[in-house]
Amino acid sequence: MQKSQKLTLAVLIQAALISTAYASEQSESKGFVEDAEGSVLFRTGYINRDKKAPGVKDQSSAAQSAIVKLESGFTQGVVGFGVNVVGDASFKLGENKNANNGMIPQNNDGSAYDHWARGGANVKARVSNTEVRYGTQVLDLPVLASNTARLVPEYFDGVLVTSREIKDLELTAGKFTKNQYSDQINSDGNELDRAVVWGAKYKVNDAINTAYYGTDIKDRLERHYVNANFKQALANNSSLTYDFSGYHTKWDAKADGGAYTYSHTTNDFSNLSNSIWALSATYNTGPHNVMVAYQQNTGNTGYDYGLGKGVGDGHQTIYMPNSYLSDFIGNDEKSAQIQYTYDFGAMNIPGLTWTSAFVYGWDIDVPADYKGDRSVLATNDAQEREFFNQVKYTVQSGFAKDASLRVRNSYYRASNAYQAGYIGDTNEWRIFLDIPVKLF
Secondary structure (H helix, E strand, O other), rough: OOHHHHHHHHHHHHHHOOOOOOOHHHHOOOOOOOOOEEEEEEEEEEEEEEOOOOOOEEHHHHHHEEEEEOOOOOOOOEEEEEEEEEEEEEEEOOOOOOOOOOOEEEOOOOOEEEEEEEEEEEEEEOOOOOOEEEEEOOOEEEEEEEEOOOOOEEEEEEEEEEEEOOOEEEEEEEEEEEEOOOOOOOOOOOOOOOOOEEEEEEEOOOEEEEEEEEEEOOOOOOEEEEEEEEEEEEEOOOEEHHHHHHEEEEEEEOOOEEEOOOOOOOOOHHEEEEEEEEEEOOOOOOOOEEEEEEEEEEEEOOOOOOOOOOOOOOOOOOOOOOOOOOOOOOOOEEEEEEEEEEEEEOOOOOOEEEEEEEEEEEEEEEEEOOOOOOOOOOEEEEEEEEEEEEEEEOOOOOOOOOEEEEEEEEEEEEEEEHOOOOOOEEEEEEEEEEEEOOOO
16 A cells, blocks of 8 residues: 555656646746635534434534635745635534534533534645645545535545646645544544545546545555546537446454444454445436436445544545435445436526435345344345435525525435444434625
């Protein structure tokens, strides 16, 4: 692994020195102040999970937050320098007796925080089309992604290099040593030791895009991701898009011989691995968008997010189509989806969209005893299903331009054998009101 990381870094350094035929980003810099941008996102969030299993508590949270993002431009010259600031300040709305859904920090007794604030800064430097950032960051990498589906984002601390020296090719490499979930106060609440990431995405032409990313999270896992996307233009401004994506994960064993996964069906914890892949096809014509997808897991464990701390995954590192409340990631699981989206702009209501989807998963391997012999199965055909609906409206003009209201609902059910191993029967509502304010 170390050899591949060094090779990737060497490629990044070499790419930074290549003279290309298109203008560099740094040469077009206007200055530290002139290119600066600042914004505040005022977000009101509500998540309610109505748990249907007897004896399982419901989960409900409501809170208000202000998410600040300040970014300077780069100083002019061969090497440009700058600084970014990210942070959030929040307070709960109501008592929030049963938060526990990743949205609001909790005290030792389980009660929700009344108010809290988090954040950090990063410094940055740029040469030509190669940029380095060091400090607190919100990541959008398929193998190390910040969870942004809660009230406030997940933060990582470390260094990230992004290079676009070669036209249509973007190279990435980085190392992160701190990880703060959305509901954590401590800047290293997840106790991440070290996560090394690398990857590349390449635009073959206007119709074909490809990507590969990898990560090595010390003493936890090694994960690889691939993606290929092809968009076929059809008559009457319609299109058909084909997409393939997949992960392969190799898990490390705990020092005490245990496992960091929770769905494994083997007693050999030194050889835990999962492969998950998906194929989807999306047809778009006018305001209508229809997608069908098939997703499949193989291996002796599911695509697990990990038990215990240090995994560096706030449950959003899953760039797959069958991902809503459930991600359909069970051991050996197969799942199929149909999704429909309608744009009400065709009915003279621009900014309003509705998405509905149904996903069904089957063939899930479930161990009979989660604490004993994991190779003995309760069933090899557990099922789960989810009916998802979301309505979103974004203001198109006026003083409230870009403000949005998003309401989503998931109806999730699983077979009896799969109740304890994953989410359990749940009706979920999420309501988010976002009001962005541009400062400069």
